[in-house]
Amino acid sequence: MKITSRFTVAVHTLLAIYVLGKEYKMTSDLIASSVNVNPVVIRRTLSSLKAAGIIDVKAGSGGAVPVKDAEDITLYDVYTAVDCVDGNLFNFHENPNPECPVGKNIHAVLDSHLADAQTALENKLKSVTLADLMKRLNILI
Amino acid sequence: MKITSRFTVAVHTLLAIYVLGKEYKMTSDLIASSVNVNPVVIRRTLSSLKAAGIIDVKAGSGGAVPVKDAEDITLYDVYTAVDCVDGNLFNFHENPNPECPVGKNIHAVLDSHLADAQTALENKLKSVTLADLMKRLNILI
DNA sequence: TACAGTTGTAACCATAAAAGTTACAACTAT
DNA sequence: ATAGTTGTAACTTTTATGGTTACAACTGTA
Numbered sequence: 288m289k290i291t292s293r294f295t296v297a298v299h300t301l302l303a304i305y306v307l308g309k310e311y312k313m314t315s316d317l318i319a320s321s322v323n324v325n326p327v328v329i330r331r332t333l334s335s336l337k338a339a340g341i342i343d344v345k346a347g348s349g350g351a352v353p354v355k356d357a358e359d360i361t362l363y364d365v366y367t368a369v370d371c372v373d374g375n376l377f378n379f380h381e382n383p384n385p386e387c388p389v390g391k392n393i394h395a396v397l398d399s400h401l402a403d404a405q406t407a408l409e410n411k412l413k414s415v416t417l418a419d420l421m422k423r424l425n426i427l428i
Numbered sequence: 429m430k431i432t433s434r435f436t437v438a439v440h441t442l443l444a445i446y447v448l449g450k451e452y453k454m455t456s457d458l459i460a461s462s463v464n465v466n467p468v469v470i471r472r473t474l475s476s477l478k479a480a481g482i483i484d485v486k487a488g489s490g491g492a493v494p495v496k497d498a499e500d501i502t503l504y505d506v507y508t509a510v511d512c513v514d515g516n517l518f519n520f521h522e523n524p525n526p527e528c529p530v531g532k533n534i535h536a537v538l539d540s541h542l543a544d545a546q547t548a549l550e551n552k553l554k555s556v557t558l559a560d561l562m563k564r565l566n567i568l569i
Numbered sequence: 570t571a572c573a574g575t576t577g578t579a580a581c582c583a584t585a586a587a588a589g590t591t592a593c594a595a596c597t598a599t
Numbered sequence: 600a601t602a603g604t605t606g607t608a609a610c611t612t613t614t615a616t617g618g619t620t621a622c623a624a625c626t627g628t629a
Contacts, residue, residue: 327588347598348598
């Protein structure tokens with residue numbers, strides 16, 4: 288089970304907008320051809336990023352443009368914007384048996400550890416900004 | 429998108445075997461009634477845990493028993509045993525456009541950060557043993 | 570030896586989430 | 600007015616999961 292590719296698509300989309308946006312009008316078609324997915328998938332992604340206040344998109348005339356500074360956008364912001372994970376990353380079996388000493392206490396025993404692991408993941412995502420990615424990308428281009 | 433409940437089911441299963449195993453014969457039916465899922469789901473879980481060398485299961489006579497010491501079983505061992513994640517936790521869009529400066533370099537820019545985040549999660553799972561959970565559980569029972 | 574209780578596993582179904590696609594109304598700059 | 604876009608609904612396909620039934624094979628015991 289994997290975290291949806293919406294996340295990496297969104298990061299790719301942002302890099303395209305922030306790096307190529309000075310030179311090109313970043314339409315959903317253009318971005319789609321870079322990511323290599325259907326333009327509607329990109330429009331859905333743009334919609335989420337716009338709702339999160341990260342970019343702006345002009346209906347009609349077209350083109351996505353930056354709103355927030357790249358230094359102020361972390362991978363975590365993108366991760367939440369596209370709703371990769373709905374609350375808890377770890378799924379839990381629904382109704383452990385309360386008549387059983389294990390079933391009764393499984394949540395008390397396990398939940399905090401799962402939350403810790405999820406937090407560790409998310410903190411790593413918080414430690415990387417779009418600006419970091421752009422720096423590395425500009426070296427490679 | 430969430431990590432499969434096979435993981436928490438497996439942890440629950442192990443706790444049942446290690447804590448209640450001295451008193452009861454831990455059949456798939458009994459464990460299933462604690463976890464509250466179909467017995468076949470538990471047999472599949474037991475199968476994975478057995479393949480990982482964590483427990484043993486006797487065909488015919490029945491009953492699952494510990495093999496490894498609880499101190500030597502981490503949540504990460506369980507996580508890998510039941511194959512929560514097939515390699516990379518983060519899904520990646522398949523064929524970014526190599527003609528585009530962003531598409532060409534997106535993997536070089538992003539992969540290590542995603543791997544770092546995944547490693548952070550997995551390291552947390554490595555830091556918790558079944559013995560830790562049993563200690564806490566025994567206080568609650 | 571026969572049997573009752575189990576495990577191991579195949580097969581199939583139902584459900585849910587994702588992603589791809591088509592289609593089209595609404596918008597905007599020229 | 601028009602050409603180029605966006606926003607979004609609707610539908611399809613695919614995939615993973617988990618639930619379920621079924622049954623052969625195994626094992627300890629009467």
